[in-house]
Amino acid sequence: MEIYIKLNKKFDFNKFVSKLPEINIFSDIYVFLNNFKYFELLFNLLKELIKFLNTYPFLYLRLHIIHPYKENLESFYLRVYQLVSPFYLEGYNHQILPRLMVFPIFLFTLPRNLKDFLETYFFPPGIILDKKTQNHTLERVFINSHKDPLLSIGYQNILLNLLENIQSSKIDWKVCNPMMILEEEKIFPCIYAYERKLSYIHEELCNKCLYRLLKKFSPLGLIDPQELATLHFRLALDLFENKNIEMALKYFYETLKFASSDEKEEIYYYLGIGKAQLGDYASAIKYLKKAKIDHNTYFYLGFSFFQKNNFLKAKENLEKALNFNLPLEEKIPIVIYLGHTYKNLGLYEKAINLCEEIVKYVELEQIFNLMGTCYFKLKAYDKAVECFKKAILIDPFCAIDYANLCLSLKELNKREEAIYYGEKALELNPELEFIKKILREIKND
Structure with missing residues (x-):
């Protein structure tokens, strides 16, 4: 878990203490000090953490103290070390990491002598550098990507978490580490919420920050x-x-x-x-x-050529797509577009043969409609009627199937039945002008 704290005189210690039982076994706490007069508050916070760790000995905390550089900080960090040294000694005796570790992080400046001093007592310090700064000798470097150092560190941590997660096959790779941001008496659930001062983030907004931070950090050289x-x-x-x-x-x-x-x-x-x-x-x-190259490549090539009325190219690519050994559900859209391609090229029998292979396994309105149209073009009106009736049984609300059935029945001179299905088509779609014309012709015969 990551906890971010803006420490000043309005900080609500009681609320912070009440939230401590919610933290994970391994947690990072980032404390931001903009003013050195709040250093005493930091010691109060540190004492609360020590009390908490003594109550729950299975927890591990990493405390990151972020502040500007100031001369004579040795005395301040010696006080910090006196408080945390029992945990360092405990770790040394058991040959494990201390349950409380301190990581200083400085804004922009860290003199060599202070760096050497801190490395004697703590883990290597870090620094937030201006994004234009290129040369640095520290291991833990953050880029000053935002005016607020909390946002700079918080978003960079999210980015590092992303980079770690994309190496895995986790479905939830975009999920951030659990976090909590405390500012005065307010608590925010994540960095994105803190930036917008939202006490709650709806699931639809979650992950929106990932796209923004990627755009923000891309030019900064943090990512290869x-x-x-x-x-x-x-x-x-x-x-x-x-x-x-x-x-x-x-x-x-x-x-x-x-x-x-x-x-x-x-x-x-x-x-x-x-x-x-x-x-x-x-x-x-x-x-x-x-x-x-795979079947989708050929299918979408064929589909795109089909939409541009280049039916020869559509045929070539859709046939290649169909040559792959595919499950039935993936074959169906290929068959439908290839069948319509054959129809548009006048290859009616090929379209019918293609459709007949599919209807052995599944009956679809689109397939019977296509077959009916091809039979109609071949003047096999009785078979066209059979196909359009099957299409209507599958989808009784498709006006064009009733219209096609009307046309086929007219060719078979079945006037009454043709009128019935023609009127049914108009009930479903009154804008079928060609059916109105056909019905007038039948009735006036």
Whole structure:
């Protein structure tokens, strides 16, 4: 757990103490001091933590003290050491990490002599550097990404947590460490809530900060290009899977900037599929031609060519998609578009044969509608009627099936039945002008 504390004279110690039992076995506490006159408050807080650890000996705390540099800090840190030294000695005797560890963190400046002094008594100190600063010799460096040091450290911790999680296959990789931010008498559930002064974050807002912090930290050199590419890709993939295609594409484009040539094929794959789903078929074709190859690549290529009325190219790619050994549910959309492609190319028998393979396993309105249309084109009106009636049984509210059935019955000279189904089509869709015309022709015969 991460606890962030803005320490000043308005800080509510009672509320802080009441929240201590909620912390995890291993927790980090960050205490921010903007003014040195509140150092005495820090000792009061430290005493409360020691009392708490003595009551619960299985807990481990890391205390990070963040403040500006001031001369003669040795006496202050010697007082800190006197309070925590029993825990350091306990750790040394048992050859384990101390249950209470202190990590000083300075704003912008840390002289060499003070650094050496602190390393004698504590773990290596850290520093918050201005984002323009390049040279540093400390191991624990934070970048001054925000005016408020709490936000700089808090968001950087979230970023480091993300980088650690993306190496795993965890489904909940975007979940932040549990945290609590205390400012005066207020308690905030996370860094994002603290920044916006919200006491509660709805689940729909959770993770929104990840996209903002990635944009904020990308140019600061905290993340190497490979990590940056992976982060953008994982965030893009989550957006893509949640049907937020436009936002996902933005992050796939960012991934392209940092990805290696070997990785770009997969990024082009998602860019192509996303563009096809958004109706930008020309861009979809451009990206999919450079994408990794699988049945979806060929399907979306075929789909995009189909939408551009390039039926020969659609046929070529949809047939390749169908050549993969796929489960039935993945074959169905390929069959539907390939069947319509055959129909548009005048290959009616091929479309019917394709559909008949599917209806052995599943009966769908779209398939029977397609078969009926192809039989109609072949002037096999009795078989067309049979198919359209099957389509109506599956979906009794599809006006176009009634309309097609009306046309087929008219060709068979079954006038009364044709009128019945034509009128039924108009009940469902009064705007079918061609059916109004057909009904007038039948009635005037």
